Amino acid sequence: MLSVTQVDKRYPNGVLALAGLNLTVAAGEILAIVGGSGCGKSTLLRLIAGLDSPTAGRIALDGTPVTAPRPEIGLVFQEPRLMPWLTIAQNVAFGIRHLQAGERTRRVSESLARVGMASQSGRWPRELSGGQAQRAALARALVGRPKVLLLDEPFSSLDALTRGDLQEHLLDLWGDDQPTMILVTHDIEEALFLADRVVVMQPDPGRIRTAMVPPLARPRDRADPDFLHCKRRLLTDLGHASGVARHPVAASV
C-alpha cells in the first residue's frame, strides 16, 4: 500500500505546488490522476518516485518512507528518455544492471517481448517511431518488476490510434504482475478506460478535489452510456476544479 500523508511541496522559487495532500493507493490498484495544467500532478509523481522530497508530510510504501528512488517503484516519463547511445536492449537493461549478464539478457528480451518490441532490440532509439520509443520506455520501467508503476502522461504525445493500442496493452501488462499503477493524464477517456479510481486535482495550491470510482465493468467500452455518463461527471468536476464556469447544461447532465 502506498500512502501520501499531509504532503506539502514548495519549490525554491516560492511556488506552493502541493498543499496538505492525502492519498492512499491499495496494492494492485490502478489510479488515474487528472487535473488542469499546473495543478501539481507531475510534482506529486516525482515525490512518490523519490526524485524530489516533500517540504512537509510523509510518503510511504508498505510502511517504509520513500526518501529516494527505490527499486520497487518504476517510472515512465512523459517523453521516452532513452539513452541515444544505447540500443533498445541496452536501454532496457539499464533497470537491471545489477543482475548477471545471462539473466539480464533473458529478462530484457522477455520485457521487450511483453511490449511487442522483441524484433527491435538491436536498433538505436533514433530509428524508432514515437509509439515504439514509448513502448521501449515502458519495457525499461517494467523490467525490474516494480511493485508500483508511475506513469506521467505516457501516451500524450501519440496519435489517438496508437494511444488506444497502448492503453489496451497497458491493461494486459498490468494483468501479468498486477503492480499498483498511478497514471497521470489529461485525457479523461484514458483515465476512465484504465483506472479503478479517478482522482481530480485542482490548482493553487495543488490538492485533490474529488475522487470517483467509476461503476464500470471491465473490459470497458468507450461508447457505453455509463462510460459517457462518468465522462460527463468528470468533465464537470474538472470545470469546477480549474475555476472555469461551465455551461449550466453541461453541469446538470
Next chain:
Amino acid sequence: MNTEAISAAGHAIATPSFAAADAPPSRPWSGANRLIGLILPLGLALAWETAVALKWADGRLLPTPSRIVATLAGLAQSGELTSHVLATLQRVALGFAFGVAAGTVMGAVSGYWTLARRLVDPTLQALRNIPSIAWVPMFILWFGIFETSKVILIAVGVFFPIYLSLSAAIRGVDRKLVEVGRSFRFSHGEMITRILLPATLPTYVVALRSGLGLGWMFVVAAEFMGAEEGLGFLLIDGQQTGRPAVILASITAFAILGKLTDWLLASVSARFLTWQDSFKPAE
C-alpha cells in the same frame, strides 16, 4: 561498343532526379569524392613547380615541391627522418596521453561537482590565459632541458581544451537523461561513466582533436627549447644552416603527421558515434 555503359549514361541523363534520389552513391565514387581534397595542395604544388621550371620565379627561398620531396627522400635514406619522426611522435604521444588523462579527470570532476568546480575552475581559467611558451623557462628550470619538460609543455597545451570542453559539456547534459539515472539509483561513478561521459562523447571527440592539434603545435615549441632530434630540431637546424628545403621538409612532415593522426583519431571515434542522430549534409 560499350552499349551497357552508354545506355546507363543515357538513362542517367534521361531521369537525373531518380538517379540522384534512388541510387546510393557507389563505392568508387565516394572514394573519388574524398580525393577532392587533394586537388588544392597538388594543384598549388604543380603550379609552383612549373613556375620555377619556366624561370618565372626563383626557387631559392621557396624550394620547389620536387626539391622538398628529394630532401625528404635523402633524410629518409640516411635514417635521419625516421629518428626525427619517432622522437617527435613519442613526445606528442606522451604529452597527449598525460594531457588527455588530466583534462578528462579534471573536466569530469569539475563538471559534476559544483564544489570542485568552485575550487579549481577560477585558477585553471587564469592559468589558461598564460601563453604556454611563457612556461618554457620555468619548465626548463624545474624539469631540466630533456624529455620531461618537453612532454609536460605539450601536456599543458593538450589539457586545456579537453578540460574546458568536457566540464562545459557535462553541465550541458540533458537533465532529463540524468533523471533517468537517478530513478535507477545510479551511483556517482555510474552516473559519470554511464550517462555523462557517453552523452558528452561527441563534444569530447572534438576536444580530443583540437587537443591533438595543439599537441602538434606545442611539440615544435618544445623542440625549439633545445633538442638533439625531432622534427622541430630539424627545422631549427635548417634555419641555422640556411637550408630552406630542410625547413620545408620538416614542415611537410609535420603537416602529414598531423593530418594522419587526426584522421586516425576521427575514424576510431566515429565507430563510437554511430548512434548520433545528427545532420548529414547531402553529397
